[in-house]
Amino acid sequence: MLSEEHIPVLAEPLIEKLILPADAVIVDCTLGHGGHSLLLGSRLGPNGRIIGLDVDPESIKKARDVLAGLECRVDIYRENFSRIDSVMELAGAESADLILADLGFCSAQLENTERGLSFEQNMPLDMRLDERLEVTAADILKSEDENVLADIIYRFGEERASRRIARLIVEQRKNKPITTTAELAAIVVRAKGLNRRWVKSRSKEIAQTFQALRIAVNHELDVLERLLENLPSRLKTGGYAAVITFHSLEARIVKQSFKQLEKAGVYEALTKKPITASQDECRRNPRSRSAQMRVVCKKM
Ligand SMILES: C[S@@+](CC[C@H](N)C(=O)[O-])C[C@H]1O[C@@H](n2cnc3c(N)ncnc32)[C@H](O)[C@@H]1O
Incomplete structure (x- = not known):
């Protein structure tokens, strides 16, 4: 059932970290071809919800097709994730059980x-x-x-x-x-x-x-910083934030933000070290070689 053109990176280790109720609200900040959303959404029931964002209309078109069969509600916005606040307001969702960002671009955009x-x-x-x-x-x-x-x-x-x-x-x-x-x-x-x-x-x-x-x-680093600033106020207590980065500049920004909020008692880190792709995943999907995933859970 997965999208053939875009293989979602680090999907298995992500799923392993999460315990989500069937009525969870998931915000996918980087919908792409809907690979992660499809996997996560297939675990939700009719009261669950995916709110997807992407700036690229072609990605959105693809994601709409890929997610069409899901049982849960799916709302898609052509917006930059730096505007997660207004998107969630517009969607009528106060807070989320999971906010995911899989940064960068899809192979289709590269090609x-x-x-x-x-x-x-x-x-x-x-x-x-x-x-x-x-x-x-x-x-x-x-x-x-x-x-x-x-x-x-x-x-x-x-x-x-x-x-x-x-x-x-x-x-x-x-x-x-x-x-x-x-x-x-x-x-x-x-x-x-x-x-x-x-x-x-x-x-x-x-x-x-x-x-x-x-x-x-x-403006990739600026919009990432803005997203990270907005995360705590948009997560439920016990909700997760997961960010997948592909180069050291964005990895550093995520690491610092998560560390700072851990120290302040807002987050608990679920990945002491960033998760990277297994040899098998790297072989199947060369793009995953440089991926690092950090996951935190909101404590208060
Ligand atoms: C790596 S792909 C995501 C793939 C997706 N997780 C999947 O499994 O199909 C990244 C997507 O994020 C989008 N994107 C990049 N920066 C963005 C931003 N600041 N706001 C919203 N979307 C963004 C890109 O257009 C691209 O479609």
Whole structure:
């Protein structure tokens, strides 16, 4: 019954951590193709409820189909999870038994040739998960000054060659705007002195700059912080928050927020160390290799 195109990451260890009543209210902040929601929703009865959020209409369309057969109530909103407060108000749900966020993007978004999230194919440098956002990655490369570009690449990509990459971007855009993934990848290759023939096997070297721009375009760290601030007031006592991260910047933010609220007596950690995928899951779903899941339970 699971979605064939998107395999939900760390789904089994997540289910193992939770005891949910049949009438639970579950908020899936990152609906995607509905993989996690389908699994969780199939455990709910007719009085249970899933409130799903996603910024991407294509993901929402897919999730609607996938979740259509569930017995529980399903309400879907095209909203950023930073607005969880207003979505729950609109949905008439005061608090939830589980709030889940499986961050980042689905493989379908990565492969979408309009979005420019991957440098494996040549595509326009858009990178917006939500096309209602006004600024694309190409806009940032066109208009930000060299220091701002270097800071973005350093902070969000943890890229040590950020200054050299920014300098080359500025040099190149004097001749022609940088508008495609291939152009940006070529600049990173040049700035880092990578051997072109080895680009594929050293793709992590290029991925850091792409990650940086994606984070900047979608304000990923800011919206994550806002979500985490809102969680305690939107969880029932005994309710769970589970966040799956895919890179160290978002993992650090989640770790710090959960730790702080544990110290304040608000949360109990259900994962002393983050849960990672088993060898078997990594083999079945390579995307799960970098996933880390943290789960807390609200105490008061
Ligand atoms: C990794 S996928 C989720 C997959 C889902 N758990 C499943 O099993 O099918 C992440 C989804 O979150 C969405 N997304 C990313 N950032 C978001 C945000 N700030 N607010 C709402 N949705 C977001 C993306 O559009 C994408 O569809």
